[in-house]
Amino acid sequence: MKLSAVTAGIFIWGCLLSVGACKKNGTSQTSAGGTTTPPVTVKVPTAHINITGTKQQVTMMGGDMERSANAVQNATNTQQIIQWAFADIPFNICRMQYDKNQEITEGVKNFAFYNGTVQSMKDIKAVNPSIKFFATMRSDYDGFNQGDTNNLPTWIYNRQTQILNVPKYGKFLADYVEYMSQQGVPVSYISSAKEWTGVVKPDSAVKVISVMKAELQQRSIAVPEIIDPAAWGIGQGINYISRILQLGQTAQVAGWCTHNYNPNETKTYIEYNAAVLSTGKPWYQDETNAGGGGRFTPAGINPPMENTIDAYKEKVSIYNAGAAGEVFFELWSRGVNAESRSIYFTNNGTGERRRAYYIMKEFATGAVDAWYIPVSFLNISNVSGMAFKKENQLMVVLLNESSNTIGEFKLSFSNGTVKTAGKVQWTNNFADTGGKVSLITAEQGKGLTTAIAAKSITIFNISLL
Known part of the structure; x- marks a missing residue:
């Protein structure tokens, strides 16, 4: 026809x-x-970021030395390690311990026990004057069955009778805060315990805090803000907050914090955030993994990349749920040879930075004081991520769990224009410092396309117009 x-x-x-x-x-x-031949529509794997879609601000991010404060003083390059951990990374928090050894026998104070801790605190403050110290209980004694399996002196808590002497505990904490203030390293935040909500229960905690505050005010010592309860598991943290709400004592705390160690946990960070919302306070995960720790053979090596990816997947969950920050657990070694850490050294040895350190440094630099932005994904599975915006800087973190390289991966942006972009990527095969490249944006600054390696963490640092 x-x-x-x-x-x-x-x-x-x-x-x-x-x-x-x-x-x-x-x-x-x-x-x-x-x-x-009919045209084929190619669905490019894409991560989309709405640049104005900011959520909560990251107000607290720091490192922990609760068990490792003394060990760093024994390293051959103490000052260099301190510089790496708290000057080269713009952390605003350092977590340290209060310990039952402060006064094992009632009336016999042993503040010399804290000598190593105080020196490390002074060293940190020298390189980062704006750092704030966050004190939590050293709970290893019960958790790891050491000594009398008691995290407090027996004159404060009797394990047999299960009686907590609230006035004596409140004064014990006040003594600690006063001592640190006298040493020139005042405590800005404190938890009423750590991973011990079964003993320091909410009803007791509010009384302990009241005693501590009254003691400090009488001594003219600045009262630290309370961030509680540093629970061992999310569910425990939710129960604690619920009881504080029932008691009408939420005004007593400045914020909430939890860990996530319960292997049988049934609660999620989303549920934790829901419990927190009604209090009007922020919350933090005060013991997170940097992806560089654990027992590995030989000691000191990088753990598999999969471990570090899992650690950052947890961070995606934390921030997606609404967390206002985190504390990275044990930045450096404890002087225990059979372990790995982000900064590793054997007992009395020389500290060296490992892969997890460089990832943590890149991540924290972009996240501290920034606003969290969720990332949406199209045409891809086994890839997750998060974004953070600070003024005209945007950081995007992508985690590829797959064993396959993605040759063409697109980042698309709305409600903003990209000026310049660069990326740094880590895999099992890259140097610890990562592979760095500059990227050219396309689509008038609304997108860029790049490759994502298999089993990798990729961080994009983007300047906005």
Whole structure:
């Protein structure tokens, strides 16, 4: 059948609009009557970031030295390690311990026990004057069955009678805060315990805090803000907050914090955030994994990349749920040879930075004081991520759990324009410092396309117009 010129023109125009939808015997018809292979729509894996879609601000991010404060003083490069951990990374928090050894026998104070801790605190403050110290209980004694399996002196808590002497505990904490203030390293935040909500229960904790505050005010010592309860598991943290709400004592705390160590945990960070919302306070995960710790053979090596990816997947969950920050657990070694850490050294040895340190440094630099932005994904599985915005800087973190390299991965942006972009990527095969490249943006600053390596963590640092 012969088509008129008009009819043929309409036919061709319709076929072009439908991108090959007009077919005859499985082929596309052309104006010349020939056939072509129908076009294939390629679905590019994409991560989309709404630049104005900011959520909570990251107000607290820091490192922990609760068990490792003394060990760093024994390293051959103490000052260099302190510089790496608290000057080269813009942390605003350092977590340290209060310990039952402060006064094992009632009335016999042993503040010399804290000598190593105090020196490390002074060293940190020298390189980072704005750092704030966050004190939590050293709970290893019960958790690891050491000594009398009691995290407090027996004159404060009797394990047999299960009686907590609230006035004596409150004064014990006040003594600690006063001592640190006298040493020139005042405590800005404190938890009423740590991973011991079964003993320091909410009803007791509010009384302990009141005693501590009254003691400090009487001594003219600044009262630290309370961030409680440093629970061992999310569910325990939720129960604690619920009881504080029932008691009408939420005004007593400045914020909440939890860990996530219960292997049988049934509660999620989303549920924890829901419990926190009604209090009007922020919350933190005060013992997170940097992906560089654990027992590995030989000691000191990098753990598998999968471990570090898992650690950052947890961070995606934390911030997606609404956390306002975190504390990285044990930045450096405790002088225990059979372990790995982000900064590793054997007992009395020389500290060296490992892969997890460089990832943590890159991540924290972009996240401290920034606003969290969720990332949405299209046409891809086994990839997750998060974004943080600070003024005109945007950081995007992508985690590829897959064993496959993604040759073409797109970042798309709305409500903002990208000026410059760079990325640093880590895999099992890259140097510890990561592989760094500069990227060229396309689509008038609304997107960029790059490759994502298999089993990798990729951090994009983006400047916005």
